[in-house]
Amino acid sequence: MDEAGWLERAIELARENVASGGRPFAALVVRDGAIVATGVNSSLADNDPTAHAELVAIRAACAALGSLTLSGCLLVASGQPCPMCQAAAIYADIERTIYAAGIDVTSIGGFDSSPVAAELARPFSERSSQLVHVPAAGADVPFREWSEPAT
Amino acid sequence: MDEAGWLERAIELARENVASGGRPFAALVVRDGAIVATGVNSSLADNDPTAHAELVAIRAACAALGSLTLSGCLLVASGQPCPMCQAAAIYADIERTIYAAGIDVTSIGGFDSSPVAAELARPFSERSSQLVHVPAAGADVPFREWSEPAT
Numbered sequence: 001m002d003e004a005g006w007l008e009r010a011i012e013l014a015r016e017n018v019a020s021g022g023r024p025f026a027a028l029v030v031r032d033g034a035i036v037a038t039g040v041n042s043s044l045a046d047n048d049p050t051a052h053a054e055l056v057a058i059r060a061a062c063a064a065l066g067s068l069t070l071s072g073c074l075l076v077a078s079g080q081p082c083p084m085c086q087a088a089a090i091y092a093d094i095e096r097t098i099y100a101a102g103i104d105v106t107s108i109g110g111f112d113s114s115p116v117a118a119e120l121a122r123p124f125s126e127r128s129s130q131l132v133h134v135p136a137a138g139a140d141v142p143f144r145e146w147s148e149p150a151t
Numbered sequence: 152m153d154e155a156g157w158l159e160r161a162i163e164l165a166r167e168n169v170a171s172g173g174r175p176f177a178a179l180v181v182r183d184g185a186i187v188a189t190g191v192n193s194s195l196a197d198n199d200p201t202a203h204a205e206l207v208a209i210r211a212a213c214a215a216l217g218s219l220t221l222s223g224c225l226l227v228a229s230g231q232p233c234p235m236c237q238a239a240a241i242y243a244d245i246e247r248t249i250y251a252a253g254i255d256v257t258s259i260g261g262f263d264s265s266p267v268a269a270e271l272a273r274p275f276s277e278r279s280s281q282l283v284h285v286p287a288a289g290a291d292v293p294f295r296e297w298s299e300p301a302t
Contacts, residue, residue, distance in 0.1 A: 007287040014293035024293035047219045048210055049242040055201055062198045069200070078293060080284070083271055084242065087235035089280060090267050091200040096281040100290035109294035116241050120234055121272055129240060130247040133231070136158040139251035142165035142175035142229060143260035 006030055006076040007100045013040055014053070014078040021045070024109050025053040028076040029061035029094075036073060037061035053077065054085035058092045069093040079106045082113035083120050157181055157227040158251045164191055165204075165229040172196070175260050176204040179227040180212035180245075187224060188212035204228065205236035209243045220244040230257045233264035234271050 001009075006028055013026030023041040030036065039057030043049055054077050061070055070092040075081075077099040081089065089097050103112055124131040152160075157179055164177030174192035181187065190208030194200055205228050212221055221243040226232075228250040232240065240248050254263055275282040 003285055004287060007285060008289070011287060011289050011293060015296060018293050018296045024297040026293075043219060047213050047217055049213060049219055049221075049244075050201075050206055050210055050239045059199055059201055062200060066198055068194060068198050078290065081282070082238065084235050084238035086271060086280075086282065087233065087238065087267055088201050089282075090270060091235065093200075094280060096283070098283050098285045100285065100287040101294065102284050105291045106294055108291060109297040111294070116238055117271070119241060120237060120268070129237075129245060131232070131237065131240075132247070132249050133253055134154055134158060134249045134251065136155060136162060136251040138159070138162050139229065140256045140259060142162060142169050142177075143252065143257055143262070145166060145169045146175040146260040 001033065003074075003076070003098055006074070007078070007098065009035075010076050010078040011100055013038060017041060017053075023111070024079070024106075025111075026078045027053040027057040027081075029057050029070060030074040030076060031070075031072055036070075037064050050084065052082060052085050053079075054081050054097075055088050058085075058088050058094070062092065071095065074098070079111065080113065083117050152184065154225075154227070154249055157225070158229070158249065160186075161227050161229040162251055164189060168192060168204075174262070175230070175257075176262075177229045178204040178208040178232075180208050180221060181225040181227060182221075182223055187221075188215050201235065203233060203236050204230075205232045205248075206239045209236075209239050209245070213243065222246065225249070230262065231264065234268050 017040040025041040037060035042051040075097040079101040168191040176192040188211035226248040230252040
């Protein structure tokens, strides 16, 4: 199936999720022309603000493959991934992400991740969500222990 | 317990995670002076690139409270939250996040989220991880169905 076909499938899954009371997002992880895993936004059903379709699909794909990396996989999203999901894709070594609905379209449903992107682009001291470095004794110890395991 | 005490507890949990073979990160969600949930980085144990301590703690706190929002909660992290976790905190309505180890310290263990932050700050067309809008027929349908449920 080509990329247009995968997008069509993601859109179908997003519609099914809406019919089930979920938010209008779905995603697929594809490798070698086959679906490795799918995900839909399950935030409402699961009380989980991180359960965005792409993040759910990435977790499911890693579980299916028994792998921490999705190198060589394509991520297919029905709507533009938010910054959280973009970062998750980077951590999962996803090389290519395609999405169907841009923010102009997701906004029809009231979904616009651009304020979150703008917030992340601000220096910590200028954010509305406080993010504060509080120096603490021993903060370095876990990192030293990780780097130099006891013999 | 004051913020210094919560940070000390997060650092302890991070050390315990290292002793168990996990990455040197832990986090707490605190409300009204009590721990709602904790999380440690379980990426290696769970083959889950999204299982950063803060994201795990946020999911656990939402599950514990049966709530999609952590409004009124404090997020305490042993190390500077990465952009994925910063965005997760925003989606969870976390009002204040404090962290002990800055990137200069997390880098002792080889952990530096600044390249991910830099990648997210680039326009989609200039990223090394491809992020491409592929227009597709019907991409708007899930969003319209979400906004105007069939009667």
